[in-house]
Amino acid sequence: MVRACFLLLLLGCTRTPAERLLREFEGAYPVAARPNGTVRTFELVAAESDVTIGGEKLHTWSYNQQVPGPELHVRLGETVRVHFTNRLPQATTIHWHGVRVPNDMDGVPTPMRPPIEPGQSFTYEFTPKDAGTFWYHPHIRSSEQVERGLYGVLVVEDAKPQPWSREVTWVLDDWLLTPERTIFPEFNTLHDLMHDGRWGNLLTVSSQKMPVFAARPGERIRLRLLNSANGRIFVPDFGGLPARIVAVDGLYVREPLALGDFELSPGNRLDLDIVMPNLTGSFAVNDRFLRERPNPLAEIRVDGEPAVTPQFDPPAGRIPVWREGADVPVTKELLLDARRGGNFGIEWTINGHAYPDHDHIALPLGKYSRVRFVNKSARLHPIHTHGMFFRLLAREGRRVSEPFFRDTVLVHARETIDVGLVPLDAGDWMLHCHILEHAEAGMMSMIDVH
Secondary structure (H helix, E strand, O other), rough: HHHHHHHHHHHHHOOOOOHHHHHHHHHOOOOOOOOOEEEEEEEEEEEEEEEEOOEEEEEEEEEOOOOOOOOOEEEEOOOEEEEEEEEEOOOOOOEOOOOOHHHOOOOOOOOOOEEEOOEEEEEEEOOOOOOEEEEEOOOOHHHHOOOOOOEEEEEOOOOOOOOOOEEEEEEEEOOEEOOOOOOOOOOOOHHHHHHHOOOOOEEEEEEEEEEEEEEEOOOOOEEEEEEEEOOOOOEEOOOOEEEEEEEOOOEEEEEEEEEOOOOOOOOOOOEEEEOOOOOOEEEEEEOOOOOOOEEEEEEEEEEOOOOOOOOOOOOOOOOOOOOOOOHHHOEEEEEEEEEEEEOOOEEEEEEOOOOOOOOOEEEEEOOOOOEEEEEEEOOOEEEEEEOOOOEEEEEEEEEEEOOOOOOOEEOOOEEEEEEOOOOOEEEEEEEEEEEEHHHOOOOEEEEEOO
């Protein structure tokens, strides 16, 4: 009997489920990168500019007079230093979406870190802790400023990248244009607020309408996808090409996954591993979120001399299984809903609060928490957390076994989901709906991690 009890202790069976989940997490999650002494310096200027979008010359707001803004590349361990100047007619900030940065570099306006006013400059500096595909955009009046064109991609490469034939980035977006072919000038309309945000009538891939992407037979391409739209959800379909998911929201998956019907909601990123077939041909890339009305996005045309296909296993994330994740008591339940009132005539709420009034969410630093989102509304809500990643545990009480972490998850109408997470960075971190009109109308809160 004594020997049996001793064995149970050795096996850790006396630990609580939360302690076992934390132990599993600590043995799996990647160790944060430390600064290696190299600093990469970039200059970003936000200003009004005329940019060709989908064949239309539009008056936009942009970074460095381009949409998307410059694609910033650093290696894991390198420090990012961005000298930013605001030449817009409004105050603005830069939020580094998905990047675990120091709290005061997160781009969320606070009394301690106010927004950057017109004519002012500010230097953002941080060392990304994780490799992956991330992006940057304003976090003040986002529903207008992002829609006008203020966004760009930040790529944090592995310290020793794998030898893909090429790495390519596609930024998916939609634009709402008037009959005169200008950006629709009204933002946060009652229609958009009552529905799933602003959905446009021009779909673009990195600001091009239906681009043709040329590839050689046998090429192995890492395709980084970002959904930068205000509200539209994409379900990308590559028309028979063997597209495998190797990273979600920047972090590597446990093992490559078939793309399937992945819902790429605003803010989500996917890294795909695609080996081009050893024959010539064209493959249509479509968005199939609305299955009855698929939207053409791009064409991949395979032609030319065959390439030697690089042979390697993609990097893999050490993702905890967390079989007991949904058995731990709920740490915090968050109700997502709407009500009449506020500056726009409708407020989107979390637990009955509309930001800047918000419900206090306290999660323990370095401990396992289970958070439940209950969507009381009939609308979609892609929920995004700053400063931390989470695992989806359950939908409608049914366990989900996603072999990857996220920073954004789509909560469907009248749906309840559970997520598990271990916050690793102390601070006050924002949680909000990434349908930017919903966030602007109040669906934002703060997570206190200490």
